[in-house]
Amino acid sequence: MCSPALIEQVKKRISRRNALAALGGAGAAASSGCLPAAVSSKKSTPAKKTATPAPKKRRWASKPVDQVSFSRVVDLSHTLHPDFPAWFSEGKEVTTRGKRTFVPPAVVEVKPVFEWEHDKVNLNQVTYWEHVGTHMDAPAHFSEGSTVDEIPVEDLVLPLVVIDIKVRAAKDPLALLNIEDIRSWEDDHGPIPDRACVAMNSGWAKHVKTSKFKSLDKAGKHRQPAFHIDAVEYLMQAREVVALAVDTFSFDNQHSPGSDVHYRWLGDERWGIENVNNLDDVPTKGATIVVGQPSIKGGSGGPNRTMALV
Amino acid sequence: MCSPALIEQVKKRISRRNALAALGGAGAAASSGCLPAAVSSKKSTPAKKTATPAPKKRRWASKPVDQVSFSRVVDLSHTLHPDFPAWFSEGKEVTTRGKRTFVPPAVVEVKPVFEWEHDKVNLNQVTYWEHVGTHMDAPAHFSEGSTVDEIPVEDLVLPLVVIDIKVRAAKDPLALLNIEDIRSWEDDHGPIPDRACVAMNSGWAKHVKTSKFKSLDKAGKHRQPAFHIDAVEYLMQAREVVALAVDTFSFDNQHSPGSDVHYRWLGDERWGIENVNNLDDVPTKGATIVVGQPSIKGGSGGPNRTMALV
Numbered sequence: 001m002c003s004p005a006l007i008e009q010v011k012k013r014i015s016r017r018n019a020l021a022a023l024g025g026a027g028a029a030a031s032s033g034c035l036p037a038a039v040s041s042k043k044s045t046p047a048k049k050t051a052t053p054a055p056k057k058r059r060w061a062s063k064p065v066d067q068v069s070f071s072r073v074v075d076l077s078h079t080l081h082p083d084f085p086a087w088f089s090e091g092k093e094v095t096t097r098g099k100r101t102f103v104p105p106a107v108v109e110v111k112p113v114f115e116w117e118h119d120k121v122n123l124n125q126v127t128y129w130e131h132v133g134t135h136m137d138a139p140a141h142f143s144e145g146s147t148v149d150e151i152p153v154e155d156l157v158l159p160l161v162v163i164d165i166k167v168r169a170a171k172d173p174l175a176l177l178n179i180e181d182i183r184s185w186e187d188d189h190g191p192i193p194d195r196a197c198v199a200m201n202s203g204w205a206k207h208v209k210t211s212k213f214k215s216l217d218k219a220g221k222h223r224q225p226a227f228h229i230d231a232v233e234y235l236m237q238a239r240e241v242v243a244l245a246v247d248t249f250s251f252d253n254q255h256s257p258g259s260d261v262h263y264r265w266l267g268d269e270r271w272g273i274e275n276v277n278n279l280d281d282v283p284t285k286g287a288t289i290v291v292g293q294p295s296i297k298g299g300s301g302g303p304n305r306t307m308a309l310v
Numbered sequence: 311m312c313s314p315a316l317i318e319q320v321k322k323r324i325s326r327r328n329a330l331a332a333l334g335g336a337g338a339a340a341s342s343g344c345l346p347a348a349v350s351s352k353k354s355t356p357a358k359k360t361a362t363p364a365p366k367k368r369r370w371a372s373k374p375v376d377q378v379s380f381s382r383v384v385d386l387s388h389t390l391h392p393d394f395p396a397w398f399s400e401g402k403e404v405t406t407r408g409k410r411t412f413v414p415p416a417v418v419e420v421k422p423v424f425e426w427e428h429d430k431v432n433l434n435q436v437t438y439w440e441h442v443g444t445h446m447d448a449p450a451h452f453s454e455g456s457t458v459d460e461i462p463v464e465d466l467v468l469p470l471v472v473i474d475i476k477v478r479a480a481k482d483p484l485a486l487l488n489i490e491d492i493r494s495w496e497d498d499h500g501p502i503p504d505r506a507c508v509a510m511n512s513g514w515a516k517h518v519k520t521s522k523f524k525s526l527d528k529a530g531k532h533r534q535p536a537f538h539i540d541a542v543e544y545l546m547q548a549r550e551v552v553a554l555a556v557d558t559f560s561f562d563n564q565h566s567p568g569s570d571v572h573y574r575w576l577g578d579e580r581w582g583i584e585n586v587n588n589l590d591d592v593p594t595k596g597a598t599i600v601v602g603q604p605s606i607k608g609g610s611g612g613p614n615r616t617m618a619l620v
Binding site: 129 | 375376377378379380381382383384385387388389390391408418420423426428430431432433434435436437438439440441443444450451452453454459462463464466467600601602603604605606607608609610611612613614615616617619
């Protein structure tokens with residue numbers, strides 16, 4: 001989800017990023033020292049991948065899904081309701097199409113049309129901004145890539161890797177899942193499997209009913225754990241990871257004020273899930289994530305039922 | 311989904327049904343000759359189950375999910391868009407709370423809030439009536455039972471049985487999946503497994519882009535295949551079936567003008583999926599249905615991503 005305050009900054013950053021990509025894409029980032037040499041040398045990202053705004057529409061599951069077995073289902077979703085913490089929940093003034101516009105709260109509204117008491121039928125009209133509750137960020141949220149209906153269903157069923165940063169996040173709401181966290185996980189469990197979804201477990205889900213979830217600072221900015229851009233580069237270049245998941249409402253935090261992770265990850269035809277729940281109830285390795293994303297034409301994301309098969 | 315023309319009829323039928331239930335529930339229906347004796351004698355439904363409007367909130371998966379293996383994922387959902395065929399798609403006048411009200415079309419609206427071209431972000435506001443596209447009917451749609459957020463996630467993962475009535479439906483858009491179809495299936499494959507979802511494959515999904523899907527008659531009523539109420543009684547009483555699925559937009563058709571199947575099934579804390587797709591791509595037995603139903607508080611149903619693990 002984007003912060004409304006970022007919209008204007010973003011346009012400048014896009015220009016800068018495209019210039020960087022033209023100089024050698026992620027390789028340029030690596031050569032700046034933010035990635036280990038082993039990563040940048042393993043797969044260098046050609047300039048054309050990020051220099052053009054419309055990425056190739058990838059199909060990750062070109063091979064059949066590996067045989068999967070399970071005997072338990074875990075709900076990785078929060079229940080969505082009008083008070084669910086969200087960006088824009090107070091409404092904001094933003095600039096879009098050059099105009100200053102008041103944007104109403106990005107929450108869900110459930111309005112009864114028929115009610116049992118009167119009609120012997122219940123039926124509601126539901127309205128939401130796509131990026132609320134446990135929801136997908138499709139590539140199209142931060143690029144001209146695939147919308148939710150363009151992601152094939154077999155790419156919504158992926159091996160799940162859960163990386164725990166709870167101890168650090170308990171001390172610092174701006175903690176980042178960094179490249180060392182991934183390496184430490186791989187030392188214990190081996191390389192992250194192909195086609196994985198990598199989830200950050202920062203312990204934030206348990207704060208969903210309190211003000212800690214947003215952790216607003218004095219300037220009204222949200223503070224929450226997120227992914228470090230270097231970790232994201234590693235997962236893109238050294239591993240074949242399809243999706244990120246976070247138990248906060250953004251992959252980015254104040255350390256990446258230009259939504260770097262969103263632009264880099266979604267701009268490369270990968271996708272993610274925000275506001276994931278119950279990561280303590282699944283093993284760090286071996287579960288399968290299933291993202292029940294309604295296939296709404298043109299959607300940039302939206303509320304879904306995410307679950308794990310264990 | 312309910313037909314708006316039915317709302318008034320329904321109130322009368324509810325009174326009649328409650329009276330029937332007080333006489334012995336489904337046992338009374340069986341003794342009237344619409345169910346075989348073997349069904350009515352196996353499990354008689356006590357009057358209290360249907361006589362009260364608020365059914366007990368059941369948890370079907372009290373035991374762990376049986377070990378399941380799969381190596382293929384099939385999308386059982388249609389893509390939802392503003393032209394998707396739906397009840398109310400022309401708007402209707404209905405009576406609710408004693409007032410005559412114009413009800414707008416029950417379709418989905420996807421309205422851009424931010425657009426890539428202008429804002430370097432895409433984000434839409436989505437509005438829908440809950441019962442459109444591939445969607446759940448929760449018990450609460452036709453009862454005071456569970457809403458979508460009250461169905462535990464393990465009950466959204468069920469053994470899938472597909473019963474084919476395509477030959478009959480090709481000749482008659484009002485064809486019904488009847489008790490003989492179920493018995494014929496069981497003769498070939500054994501008893502329907504516990505906790506199953508039973509899906510009707512009428513071949514209707516392939517008509518979704520044509521007027522055949524609605525098959526409006528001269529009076530403007532929809533014609534489409536559905537479940538026979540006796541088949542539904544069998545699945546409730548003689549078998550432990552949790553969910554129905556249909557490749558049309560209703561479990562009921564003109565043979566059950568009072569939405570009998572909806573009231574009976576959903577009123578017993580069971581649920582269903584309408585507008586299912588691609589049933590030809592899954593085996594008649596042995597697949598697992600996964601219903602990715604967004605958990606929106608108070609929802610009577612709603613668009614979801616339904617898939618099969620094969």
